[in-house]
Amino acid sequence: MSGALVLAWRQYRLERRMFWRNPSAAFFNFLLPLLFLGFFGAILHGKQHDLNRLVPGIAGMSVMSTTFTALAYNVVFLRERGVLKRIRGTPLPAGSYLGGVAANAVTNTALQITIIVLAGKLFFGLDWPRDWAELMVFVVAGVVCFAALGVAFAHAIPNFESTAAYVNAVFLPVIFISGVFYDVKNVPTFLRDIAEALPLKHLIDGLSAALVNGSSLSKQLSALAVVGLWGAAGIFFAVRGFSWEQSRD
Amino acid sequence: MIDSEAAIEVRGLRKSYGEFEALRGIDISVRRGEVLGLLGPNGAGKTTTVEILEGYRTRSAGEVWVLGYDPGSRSRALRERIGIVLQSGAIYGHVSPREALEHWASLYPRPRSVEEVLALAGLQDCADVRVRKLSGGQLRRLDFALALVGDPELIFLDEPTTGFDPEARRGAWQTVRNLRALGKTILLTTHYLDEAQELADRVAIIKNGSILAIGPPRDLGAGASNYRVAYRDRSGKMVEHRTEEPTTLLHELTGEALARGESLRELHVARPSLEDVYLELTADAGEPPPAEGRER
Numbered sequence: 001m002s003g004a005l006v007l008a009w010r011q012y013r014l015e016r017r018m019f020w021r022n023p024s025a026a027f028f029n030f031l032l033p034l035l036f037l038g039f040f041g042a043i044l045h046g047k048q049h050d051l052n053r054l055v056p057g058i059a060g061m062s063v064m065s066t067t068f069t070a071l072a073y074n075v076v077f078l079r080e081r082g083v084l085k086r087i088r089g090t091p092l093p094a095g096s097y098l099g100g101v102a103a104n105a106v107t108n109t110a111l112q113i114t115i116i117v118l119a120g121k122l123f124f125g126l127d128w129p130r131d132w133a134e135l136m137v138f139v140v141a142g143v144v145c146f147a148a149l150g151v152a153f154a155h156a157i158p159n160f161e162s163t164a165a166y167v168n169a170v171f172l173p174v175i176f177i178s179g180v181f182y183d184v185k186n187v188p189t190f191l192r193d194i195a196e197a198l199p200l201k202h203l204i205d206g207l208s209a210a211l212v213n214g215s216s217l218s219k220q221l222s223a224l225a226v227v228g229l230w231g232a233a234g235i236f237f238a239v240r241g242f243s244w245e246q247s248r249d
Numbered sequence: 250m251i252d253s254e255a256a257i258e259v260r261g262l263r264k265s266y267g268e269f270e271a272l273r274g275i276d277i278s279v280r281r282g283e284v285l286g287l288l289g290p291n292g293a294g295k296t297t298t299v300e301i302l303e304g305y306r307t308r309s310a311g312e313v314w315v316l317g318y319d320p321g322s323r324s325r326a327l328r329e330r331i332g333i334v335l336q337s338g339a340i341y342g343h344v345s346p347r348e349a350l351e352h353w354a355s356l357y358p359r360p361r362s363v364e365e366v367l368a369l370a371g372l373q374d375c376a377d378v379r380v381r382k383l384s385g386g387q388l389r390r391l392d393f394a395l396a397l398v399g400d401p402e403l404i405f406l407d408e409p410t411t412g413f414d415p416e417a418r419r420g421a422w423q424t425v426r427n428l429r430a431l432g433k434t435i436l437l438t439t440h441y442l443d444e445a446q447e448l449a450d451r452v453a454i455i456k457n458g459s460i461l462a463i464g465p466p467r468d469l470g471a472g473a474s475n476y477r478v479a480y481r482d483r484s485g486k487m488v489e490h491r492t493e494e495p496t497t498l499l500h501e502l503t504g505e506a507l508a509r510g511e512s513l514r515e516l517h518v519a520r521p522s523l524e525d526v527y528l529e530l531t532a533d534a535g536e537p538p539p540a541e542g543r544e545r
Contacts, residue, residue, distance in 0.1 A: 007355075007356065010352065010355055014341075014344070014348075014352050017343075017344070017348075018341055018343040018344060021343040021344075021379075022342075022343050081338070081339035082335060082337055082338030082339050083338070083339055083340060083341065085305070085335060085338055086333075086335060086338045086340065086395070088305070089303060089304075089305070089328065089331075089333040089335070090328060090353065090356050090357075090399070091325045091328040091329045091356050091357060091399075092356045093325065244305075245305070
């Protein structure tokens with residue numbers, strides 16, 4: 001008999017081991033944001049104003065891809081292929097299992113943010129983050145928010161074959177209108193209004209404050225509130241709609 | 250009263266999905282160490298029954314006890330003592346069977362050794378291959394292995410050989426026999442008559458959510474149907490009689506044949522088989538009486 005935490009740790013170890021063995025997951029969830037950082041960073045070389053926008057934007061994209069995208073894919077795959085059902089038939093407590101799975105995603109987020117911060121300092125003319133605590137607050141808020149939304153969104157995806165279409169239909173437009181690659185001020189007004197209502201733009205604002213312009217957390221409370229509200233809605237729907245098996249009809 | 254010797258005790262189990270009654274009052278008792286075969290056509294209610302016992306589905310009415318627990322409460326202590334082979338269900342593709350079994354073993358208080366389970370399931374040759382590269386038959390053996398590694402007392406096998414080729418089927422049957430020899434209780438669902446006949450101590454025939462008959466395969470055959478007496482007549486045509494009194498009929502037939510100076514070629518007497526009973530009971534004409542008897 002093992003404690004719930006020990007079992008969560010074992011699940012986490014298994015998830016880590018599997019993650020690196022799956023090249024397409026490793027690419028899309030891990031390498032893609034870093035490639036974009038290198039690519040756009042090279043294009044914007046010398047334009048410090050744009051780089052100051054790009055680095056926090058890529059950090060926000062990383063949070064979203066390591067949590068929202070990765071978990072939506074995983075949950076649909078595991079549900080549709082019957083892995084979740086099989087796990088539910090074992091003594092593994094649900095909390096230990098989901099904890100292990102979530103910790104795997106969070107590890108990827110932490111690794112990416114570290115790489116992005118280092119790259120910002122070494123290659124893209126940024127200083128070290130102005131406010132580490134603020135950075136932590138926004139990364140944690142972003143992880144909770146987008147992880148919950150990813151699990152909630154998985155409930156809307158009917159089968160594994162269509163997962164890529166569903167996930168990208170959300171992920172790609174959101175990263176484009178939320179100002180990952182350019183200043184959101186250049187976006188048409190109606191798209192900017194949509195981005196204002198979504199969490200990624202606010203996460204990027206918060207990360208931008210922490211990484212680049214040093215605007216204090218007390219001035220970013222509205223951004224934090226938007227991320228928090230989406231997170232709360234995400235948790236509600238993630239829990240409410242959760243299914244361990246394929247729907248039968 | 251709950252029989253403490255019973256591994257599974259089901260009384261008046263009902264399950265409705267909206268208007269549709271999937272189970273209409275099931276009663277089953279499975280003794281410890283027994284192999285019970287739940288036999289029935291597709292859609293009869295086999296999987297619904299088993300998934301209620303496994304704790305996957307809730308019931309609408311009735312009492313269910315599995316190793317003394319109510320499976321609806323999803324107790325971890327119960328899940329430590331049962332093994333489940335689902336009808337279908339994948340496993341992570343990027344681990345090897347050995348790694349998957351090591352992980353699974355760590356979830357149980359008293360697991361079997363991974364090496365032993367690999368051997369029992371016939372997976373030694375592919376123990377270190379990634380799961381995604383395994384064949385269908387090997388995957389099914391891994392299903393068995395994952396269900397066995399916790400050394401469960403009670404094993405649920407939901408259509409364990411559907412889609413198998415004959416050789417793989419024999420292999421799976423041998424695994425079930427080995428488990429039985431280890432004293433495990435097994436609840437097996439199948440729509441193959443020979444599988445039920447071959448493996449089960451008792452067979453319950455289920456259709457439209459009701460148990461139509463339950464008993465050892467031999468007795469089921471003896472109870473419900475007539476003996477068949479068949480032979481080839483002078484013109485070469487097969488003649489078949491059905492009778493409750495094979496002794497009398499044989500005496501008459503052979504007496505007449507001798508008097509005519511003929512022999513009854515290919516004469517044989519057959520006890521009604523499980524197949525006869527099954528076909529008789531599950532024939533589509535009309536609703537089965539027990540189900541109607543229980544309707545309000």
